[in-house]
Amino acid sequence: MTNKKAILKSISSMKPLSASATRLMTIVSDPDHSIAEIVAVVRNDAVLTGNVLRLVNSAAFGLAVRIETVERAVSYVGGNMVAGIAMGLCVPHVFNDPLEGYNSERGALWRHSLRTAIAAREIARTARQGASPPIAYTAGIMHDIGKxxxxxxxxxxxxELEAAAKAHEPPDFLAAEMEITGTTHCEVGEALANHWNLPDPLAQVVTHHHHPANADPEYKSLVYAVHLADYAVMLGGTGTGTDTLLYGLDEDYMDHSPVTPAQLEGIIRDSEQELEKAAEALIGNG
Structure with a gap:
């Protein structure tokens, strides 16, 4: 219980996001954003431009003609994936390093976050209100930054963590984190979201993705979409290590996104296929 102050204090010394990543996070969090806005950011960042062009011309996209302009590249790749590349470039140590505390390998957090993003985007399409699929995608990438x-x-x-988590019904890894450190990856993620000035929808997901009922009313459907996606991809075999499936599922998600079991199975399956298409480029940024 003595680590909380040190953990939260360490966030203040983390470097801020690049201007490009900060701008992209703001743009993609607006459901009415345009491709032109994203192109303008990429065009002014040589490193980001290079990575976007590398991705679109990779074997994963299988294009017959080489893409050489930012405009065409962004159109193929999509604004949300561009934002993901920008985040990977800014803070590879957050997303791409092994998570020693979760006994996971290098890249596990990226894979889990990206697959959650893909699944959240599709679940958000079923939402009754307030869950933009593009915003759900970006929020899915960001949800576990505290880890x-x-x-x-x-x-x-x-x-000790696993035993503490399983002592609860349902299992509760957040409670185990609290017992060891005095805080949780959600609370740490909230502090990091504030440090980076992330837009409110993303900050709400980072803070409440394991307890979506606590989210502000205007963001609840979005948070529930990521909550369900997070759990679904863990069921599908893409977790972050020791904590996989050691969290409860808030079944009130049906009040926000009435996904049928068949739809959810399809989302889990399709998210794995789409993950494999994008993983090499995004994970490789670290």
Missing amino acids: GVISAHLAGHGE
């Missing part, structure tokens, strides 16, 4: 910070403080406590 990249708290992980080092959980290292060496694997068995």
Whole structure:
């Protein structure tokens, strides 16, 4: 219980997001954004331009003609994936390093976050209100950013964490994190979202994705979409290590996104296929 202050204090020393990443987060969090806005950001960032062109010309896209302009590249790749590339370039140590506290390998958090993003986008399409699919995608990428910070403080406590989580019904890894460090990856993620000045929809997801009922009313459907996506992709085999499936599922998600079991199975299956298409480029940024 003595680590919380040190963990939260460490966030203040983390470098801010690049101007490009900050701008892209703001743009893609507006459901009415345009491709032209994203192109304008990419065009002024040589490193980001290079990575977007590398991705669109990779074997994963299988295009017959080489793409050489930012405009065409962004149109093929999509604004949300561009934002994901920007985040990976800015903070590879958050997304791409092994999570020692969760006993996971390098790239596991990226894979989980990206697959959650893909699934959240599709679940948001079923939402009754207030859950934009593009925003759900970006929020899915960001939802577990706190793990990249708290992980080092959980290292060496694997068995203790798992036992503490399973002592609850349903299992509660957040409670286990609290017992070891005095905080949780959601609380740490909230502090990091504030440090980076993330837009409100993304900050709400980072803070409440395991307890979506606590989200502000205007963001509840969005948070429930990511909550369900997070759980679904863990069921589909893409977790972040020791904590996989050691969280409860808030079944009130049906009040926000009435996804049928058949739809959810399809989303889990399709998200794995889409993940494999994008993973090499995004994970490779670290």
